[in-house]
Amino acid sequence: MKKTFLVKRNGLLSLTDVSWGVFALACAIIVLLVRLIAPGFFWYVFTPVFRVADAVSLEGHSFISGFENAAKLTAQNERLANENTALANENQALAQKIIDIEDLFTSTTAKSGILAGVVARPPESPYDTLVLAAGENAGITLGMEAFGDGGVPLGIVSSVLADFSRVTLFSAPGVTTAGWVGNDGLAITISGAGAGVMNATVSRSAAIAVGDTVFAPGPGMLPIGKVIRIDSNPTAPGVTLRIQPALNLFSVSWVTIRDTGVPFSISATSTP
Amino acid sequence: MRGTSLSFSTCGTLTLLAFVSVIFFPWPLTIMLAFTSSFFIPLLPLAIGLFADTLYYTPHSGTLPLFTLYGALAAGVSIFVHRQLRTGIIGR
Numbered sequence: 001m002k003k004t005f006l007v008k009r010n011g012l013l014s015l016t017d018v019s020w021g022v023f024a025l026a027c028a029i030i031v032l033l034v035r036l037i038a039p040g041f042f043w044y045v046f047t048p049v050f051r052v053a054d055a056v057s058l059e060g061h062s063f064i065s066g067f068e069n070a071a072k073l074t075a076q077n078e079r080l081a082n083e084n085t086a087l088a089n090e091n092q093a094l095a096q097k098i099i100d101i102e103d104l105f106t107s108t109t110a111k112s113g114i115l116a117g118v119v120a121r122p123p124e125s126p127y128d129t130l131v132l133a134a135g136e137n138a139g140i141t142l143g144m145e146a147f148g149d150g151g152v153p154l155g156i157v158s159s160v161l162a163d164f165s166r167v168t169l170f171s172a173p174g175v176t177t178a179g180w181v182g183n184d185g186l187a188i189t190i191s192g193a194g195a196g197v198m199n200a201t202v203s204r205s206a207a208i209a210v211g212d213t214v215f216a217p218g219p220g221m222l223p224i225g226k227v228i229r230i231d232s233n234p235t236a237p238g239v240t241l242r243i244q245p246a247l248n249l250f251s252v253s254w255v256t257i258r259d260t261g262v263p264f265s266i267s268a269t270s271t272p
Numbered sequence: 273m274r275g276t277s278l279s280f281s282t283c284g285t286l287t288l289l290a291f292v293s294v295i296f297f298p299w300p301l302t303i304m305l306a307f308t309s310s311f312f313i314p315l316l317p318l319a320i321g322l323f324a325d326t327l328y329y330t331p332h333s334g335t336l337p338l339f340t341l342y343g344a345l346a347a348g349v350s351i352f353v354h355r356q357l358r359t360g361i362i363g364r
Binding site: 127172173 | 283284287290291295296313314315316318319320322323326327328329330335338347
């Protein structure tokens with residue numbers, strides 16, 4: 001009988017039970033040490049893994065959509081919608097450039113940029129960050145701005161290694177950006193709210209409506225997103241704008257990095 | 273090496289799957305997997321949190337390594353529950 005009790009107790013917890021946890025923790029610590037000691041080597045090792053993850057994700061999507069025609073049409077529709085959004089944003093950016101005199105002076109720098117492939121993006125990467133397969137060797141420096149399809153500003157380079165860099169998106173918590181909203185260009189401060197969403201507070205009397213475009217400094221005014229909801233609290237003097245990014249951050253595969261000279265309130269570090 | 277009430281191979285598979293999910297799956301799925309695994313492997317949420325922050329965390333103002341912190345919290349709670357459970361069984 002006593003032996004039976006011991007077997008039951010060991011069945012719930014024994015010294016060997018924690019070994020898988022200790023093993024996992026040791027692996028995590030080793031990976032952390034490799035990243036801290038040899039960050040370049042770390043990203044060289046993990047970049048192919050991220051690429052495989054991307055390929056698997058893409059194949060999985062194709063495999064599932066192959067089962068029914070409706071799913072295929074949905075995927076095609078999604079792709080076309082993304083292209084349409086990119087073209088619309090590009091069009092808006094170009095239209096804004098025409099009426100922005102300052103942009104005419106800086107148009108020569110706007111054409112230049114560093115094209116970088118995205119290694120990891122949300123939702124795989126939390127904290128609203130992008131990992132890019134280009135770094136110091138490609139000319140990327142801290143504080144440069146990342147642009148997506150159609151010249152949509154996405155975020156700021158917050159960490160740079162020799163061949164890799166990381167971009168903190170405007171939607172990341174703690175990131176604030178000066179911008180404008182609406183056709184009149186009302187100045188606002190855009191705050192990152194996480195999960196790809198941004199917020200801004202404006203006066204109640206400001207004539208802002210759902211669907212108004214939000215702009216960020218680029219050079220000039222570049223569309224960063226749209227107002228999707230306006231939250232009004234009767235006790236507060238202003239209203240809160242909920243802003244959806246102009247680009248789907250889950251499908252960003254290439255970005256252009258440029259030095260715009262615009263200061264952003266994110267204390268970037270050189271920590272790898 | 274085996275988990276609380278799962279076989280050696282199942283716990284190993286669960287551990288491997290949790291690590292793989294950090295790279296291959298969206299992070300909410302990783303959290304769910306780590307949380308579920310904590311019933312059998314108490315230290316796994318901490319390991320997964322550390323691994324996720326190693327890959328994705330960028331230190332700048334206003335952000336904390338939340339995955340590590342929440343992983344440590346989940347591991348602490350899991351270890352506490354396991355100890356209480358063991359004490360209860362011994363006390364019978």
